[in-house]
Amino acid sequence: MRRLFCSLALTVAAIVAGCGKPDFSDAEKKTIASLALNTLPPLKPDTTNRFADVPAAAALGSTLFFDAGMSRDGTVSCSTCHKIDRQFQDDLPQAVGVGRTNRRSMPLAGVARDPWFFWDGRRDSLWAQALTPLENPLEQAGNRTAYAHYMKARFGERYERIFGPLPDFSGIPQNASPLGTDAERAAWNAMSDTQRDAINRVYANIGKAIAAFERSIEPAPTRFDRFALDLATGAEPKGDAAFSREEILGLKLFIGKANCVTCHNGPRFTDNGFHNTGVPPVADLPPDRGRVDAVAQVEADPFNCFGAYRDGDVSACGELRFMVKDAPELVRAYKTPSLRGAATRPPYMHAGQFSSLDEVVVHYAKAAPSVEGTSEIHPLELSDRERAALVAFLKTLAE
Amino acid sequence: MRSARRNVVRRRGTGLASIWRYVLAGVGLAALLAGVLAIVYLTAPQSAQLAGPDVARTKKTDNGLYVANFVPERGVVRQGELESWLLTLKTKTGDAVEGAAIAISGGMPQHNHGLPTSPQVTDYLGEGRYRIEGLKFTMSGWWQLRFAISSGAGSDTVLFNVVL
Secondary structure (H helix, E strand, O other): OHHHHHHHHHHHHHHHHOOOOOOOOHHHHHHHHHHOHHHOOOOOOOOOOOOOOOHHHHHHHHHHHOOOOOOOOOOOOHHHHOEHHHOOEOOOOOOEOOOEOOOOOOOOOOHHHOOOEOOOOOEOOHHHHHHHHHHOOOOOOOOHHHHHHHHHHHHHHHHHHHHOOOOOOOOOOOOOOOOOOHHHHHHHHHOOHHHHHHHHHHHHHHHHHHHHHHOOOOOOOOHHHHHHHHHHHOOOOOHHHOOOHHHHHHHHHHHOOOOHHHOOOOOOOOOOOEEOOOOOOOOOOOOOOEHHHHHHHHHHOOOOOOOOOOOOOHHHHHHHHOEOOOOHHHOOEEEOOOOOOHHHOOOEOOOOOEOOHHHHHHHHHHOOOOOOOOOOOOOOOOOHHHHHHHHHHHHHHHO | OHHHHHHHHHOOOOOHHHHHHHHHHHHHHHHHHHHHHHHHHHHOOOOHHHHOOOOOOEEEOOOOOEEEEEEEOOOOOOOOOOEEEEEEEEEOOOOEOOOOEEEEEEEEOOOOEEOOEOOEEEEEEEOOEEEEEEEOOOOOOEEEEEEEEEEOOEEEEEEEEEEO
16 A cells, blocks of 8 residues: 555656656657658669669779869868768868858768758759869869869779770860860860760769769767657667756757757658748858759759769659749758758858857747748747757757 | 655554545545646647648549549658659549649648649540659648649649648
8 A cells, every 4th residue: 555655656746847758749759750760761772873882983982082182283172071070061161172162061971862962952963963063163173174084094993993994085185174264165165075975974973983982971870869769669768868858848849839840850850852941141152042043053964864974764853853943932942951960060051150059049939031032930939948958959969 | 756755654654544545635636637637738729730631532623623533643652752643533424534734733831831842744644544743742741732724624723632
């Protein structure tokens, strides 16, 4: 009888004090389970890149990713901005390569699962994406024929073992590109169609090797994932898998009242879509209209899914085929970033507009209107305690 | 908690009657708790999802010109993936509608945004069945798909709700 009384008293006390097991509704439990990393499906094959899962291609891609020789002046590689020990980003508000760019470097964990690349999605495959910084005058600032010559000189044998014979380089100018300086463009235009196609093919293969490497960059399980797994299996969360009361409140807000999970959903905390969230532009940067200006760019890209350098058949091109081309909501819409690891890599947003998670949460609570287009964010009534709780929860995604 | 335990110790051995008093108190407390929980539960704001939009897969079009049926081609809806669905159009009298022009729009009424893709009719499969490709539901919740249909039988519209 006394034991009965004790357990009754303890239960009542526990409920009143709010300690003990966190109580989530079934709907909340379902949402939490859908965010856990164990629900991430295996990486799908990329039929547009037949070297995507060829180990030798990934090995060459890894070499190229870290090779500063892959730039005009031999000082910049992909890893200058995508640092392996910094979640493949650089902690800067705007990336710096040969020059200072207008956007923040994006972390690369899980990037191979995305349908669109860059903050505005102006590329539609991982391999086509890799070709862009190589020729961007502010990033690696090289040119197409120079990269092809470099491949032959430095990696000729490795290249040919993977991709087959390199083309005939006689009469191919040292520096030529459809996107380069006036001289480089003139040299490109003076080449024959066959020569241009041969160089484009080598160039596309560089992208395909780098993409094969990037496919191995995947997100790692965090405290949140351990918590979610225990919640799903009904096990008592142990050690660091146990959430504090503040973290539980943050999680509840994230999937509830604060509506974050609307866009930051699934095991990568992104819907892979584009949204105007009213993030203000940076004063001294050129105008940036986000997704609305990227549509024409991805359509014009000769390396897009409809182009001649895609492997496999056109059925893989659904995203490009059914892309939204003109809608008011594309104005200043940017790709929803994954929130995994975000807590340990400020600053935030497409041009590093906010320097802390506190600022990010204040931004969402205020929901200031967008300078152009309409923000999808609605003002939130959040107490100081609730704002801190959201930040505390976001930190569990980076521990 | 600690004080509750101290109580137990102090009152040890005061006999059966007092144990019954505790049980009574326990029951009282439990009843109080149930009451509080019930109030919290009953006064919680009801979301539209509780009522639930009409998710019928077969509907008469708004002006009654057609009967439309809208189903995922593979039977299941998968979030975040490009999918194809079948729209089947019959006239009031049950004849298949051929050669219809179909415009598709939609979005999420609770989030003020349109569709993340622009789905299109890509094939006519016969017997009034049209294949619609490029649909993508990027999140769970209430989606709406509007079809503007026009054929020899006239122009009409129909709205389907999809809840994920």
